[in-house]
């Protein structure tokens with residue numbers, strides 16, 4: 001058999017059909033080569049029993065500590081709500097080892113000690129959000145589905161509102177976008193990034209708390225892309241976890257099995273906002289860290305329903321501005337005194353403002369779909385248009401470009417650009433278009449973002465995709481241009497079809513680009 005086409009453009013009907021068929025082909029690949037498969041199954045069973053042993057051990061440690069932990073808990077918190085579990089404090093290695101596949105450089109390993117805290121065993125549901133806030137911003141609909149599409153600031157407001165309703169001391173003082181976290185308060189709050197990772201790992205040191213890679217029967221994610229599929233499309237016998245279902249929606253918060261500490265859906269379903277500003281980890285040991293002192297981005301963890309497995313790893317760090325929400329980001333509540341009583345102030349991030357400034361449309365397109373969207377935007381705005389071109393363009397051959405793009409992403413390459421925006425300082429707003437490539441940005445977009453100073457400017461992404469929506473492209477853009485504000489992004493399925501003009505116009509209005 002020749003090579004398989006993974007994603008395709010709507011430009012060509014054949015390509016689209018191939019993409020639709022891909023899932024079937026991937027699944028068929030799992031089913032053929034019985035001998036290999038049987039070998040795999042045996043290998044998997046062996047590994048699984050080792051893994052289970054470890055999980056049981058962790059469970060035992062947890063049980064041994066439970067009585068002590070219960071005593072401590074009784075001293076610190078009263079009237080703990082249902083569905084919360086005590087996470088007994090301890091020390092762990094935060095971040096990922098250098099040999100972990102698909103790790104990012106910002107996952108520097110360091111020792112972290114966290115104090116006891118209580119954590120919701122489930123992601124916060126839509127019913128819980130609705131009950132307190134009287135509204136539900138979610139993209140999907142269902143009482144027991146996780147609330148999503150809430151901003152970090154919405155999450156902070158929810159925590160306080162629920163604390164007040166239930167008679168606890170609110171954890172936050174809110175003054176517009178200035179938030180003070182009163183660490184001595186006993187009300188609901190977001191976990192810190194360290195608490196989240198500690199709780200997710202539940203004693204494991206592997207990429208996922210399942211110890212082996214996580215399957216679509218164990219978590220809700222873009223199941224066609226299990227961990228390490230990227231290097232094994234044609235050697236799936238090497239994979240611990242085979243491709244599985246992509247549900248394309250959130251699922252009830254009690255779905256699947258919990259981790260060893262009783263927490264459900266720490267990997268997948270929705271990413272979960274944490275308190276911390278995004279910043280570099282140090283290498284020194286720390287106790288109850290609370291993240292960078294200032295920043296423009298907040299961290300969210302765990303990956304969502306449309307993420308590839310590599311972006312659900314226990315150590316993976318996703319970011320977004322605190323005033324933005326997304327259909328794959330929700331929250332999980334925490335209560336507990338996080339290492340003392342000092343207050344932590346956070347002064348708020350820049351808001352996207354597109355009023356009055358000059359607008360530039362920048363795009364990279366391989367198959368023409370993003371180009372078509374860019375041209376539609378241009379026709380509605382009259383803004384200047386700039387197509388990113390490469391000194392060494394990618395192959396025109398579809399199967400070859402898949403490989404080339406994968407290689408560039410693995411290496412975090414920065415392909416050399418053939419053209420440059422001469423007068424970038426004239427533009428206040430950049431509408432930045434690209435295809436979703438391997439659940440992120442094509443690397444030429446990284447080259448572009450590193451070439452200019454975007455401080456004080458607003459970047460508004462638009463992304464053409466084959467089913468994965470933005471993937472982790474917004475995280476990638478925000479990490480590469482941390483000084484820019486980010487507007488509301490637009491995701492377009494392939495070329496967008498007949499509704500493209502309408503969708504583009506609604507999006508431009510939402511961002512204040514047209515009236």
Ligand SMILES: Cc1cc2nc3c(=O)[nH]c(=O)nc-3n(C[C@H](O)[C@H](O)[C@H](O)COP(=O)(O)O)c2cc1C
Nearest residue numbers: 007008365366367368369370435438439466467468
């Ligand atoms: C190298 C490559 C990788 C891709 N990876 C993804 C992906 O991870 N998720 C997704 O939804 N679509 C993926 N696609 C599909 C494209 O995002 C989609 O076809 C898009 O419309 C292409 O835009 P363009 O025609 O402007 O290049 C990929 C396509 C290519 C060529």
